[in-house]
Amino acid sequence: MLVFLGKISVTCFFASYIVVLILELLRFFGKIPGRGLAVIVMMSLGLFTHICYLVLRAVARGATSDVGMLASWYDWSLLVALGLAICFLIFYLRRPDTVIGIFFMPLVLATIGLSLAVRPMAPFSRSEAADVWRSIHGISMAVGAGGVLIGFLAGVMYLAQSWRLKNKRAGSSLRLPTLETLARLNRQCLVVSTTAVAVGVIAGAVMNLNRWGQVGWTSGGVLFSFGLLLWLTVATCVEYFYAPASQGRKAFYLTLASLGFLVLAFFGVLNSPHGRTVPVDQASVVSEDAA
CATH class of the missing domain: 1.20.120 (Four Helix Bundle (Hemerythrin (Met), subunit A))
Structure with missing residues (x-):
């Protein structure tokens, strides 16, 4: 084959x-x-x-x-x-x-x-390649995190606007975007965050391969990043292929869960070597172990 x-x-x-x-x-x-x-x-x-x-x-x-x-x-x-x-x-x-x-x-x-x-x-060279893929990894993961956060805010505003409409308070001085606009923004943020995190995860894998010769699948940061990507992919599929009565509420709950995964991934990265600079003496040891 x-x-x-x-x-x-x-x-x-x-x-x-x-x-x-x-x-x-x-x-x-x-x-x-x-x-x-x-x-x-x-x-x-x-x-x-x-x-x-x-x-x-x-x-x-x-x-x-x-x-x-x-x-x-x-x-x-x-x-x-x-x-x-x-x-x-x-x-x-x-x-x-x-x-x-x-x-x-x-x-x-x-x-x-x-x-x-x-x-x-x-x-x-490998070092130059690692630097380039590190930049792509960092930017992509930042865009993905931003997409999740903006989608969460859109979901919160959707629930607030929905409550105001039900209680006939939408005409007050506090104006919010329409439900259709907020639901569309939430959906778009979900797609953007999924795409950006996917690019970030791939770039991170290539960066590790160039730097250490291995991905480091057991690292907490890598595991949580893959978990976040898996959930965002599932959430995106649910968003586009499952149609309940309340589209906006569904998008908000999916984004809320995505926010939870994002927080877990964030702490997972910070509490692992994946999110910290490796000292020179430790870097040599890691490179020798990878070889």
Whole structure:
């Protein structure tokens, strides 16, 4: 199986994305039976080969001591293209009747073309790669935490506005956004926080691999971060696929639980080496243990 996957190249997913673009352009020639299913199949195939290519490339780089994993402009351009492709598939599954493919796919293909143009550039060292991925990890986790907090505030305001409407006090001098606006804001914050935390967790894993040669799965900070990501993913799925009578209350309760997970993750990080600077003498010991 690994021998077969090792034969995957940029051409594989680039060709899949081109087919998706052609299928999207066929919209202008009338309704074609099976076109939508073909888009999903080819997009899934492209994403699978795209992810396999990056993972195998990272594993191969991991065997090299002086070169960082996913630490070149080539790798980062392919990661951006992967993110755009995933966003397109999500949007397409939600609204298959739209023509967003003719806007997304050219950008995805152009980004892959950019990666090929910058491929001759030398990759960064492991220490430089760790610094870059540390910045991405920190910024992403901060954005994710901010999204959870803003979503929580939106939920609190939703409950306050709902109570005021029931008691006919919405016309007072204290004005709040409408229930629809607050529910939409809460939902958007949930999606943003889930996406940001996912990027942060992946960046943290790559950072640890570049620094120590291992992820450190048993670390409290890593475990709580993965727990937060898992809950946010479940909450997002519940938000979009479960429709009770009160949408706003459901979103608030999900965000309240997310806030609880965020607090646990925060204390888990602070009480583990994951959230503290490792002294130089301890860093050498850790690196020797990782080896």
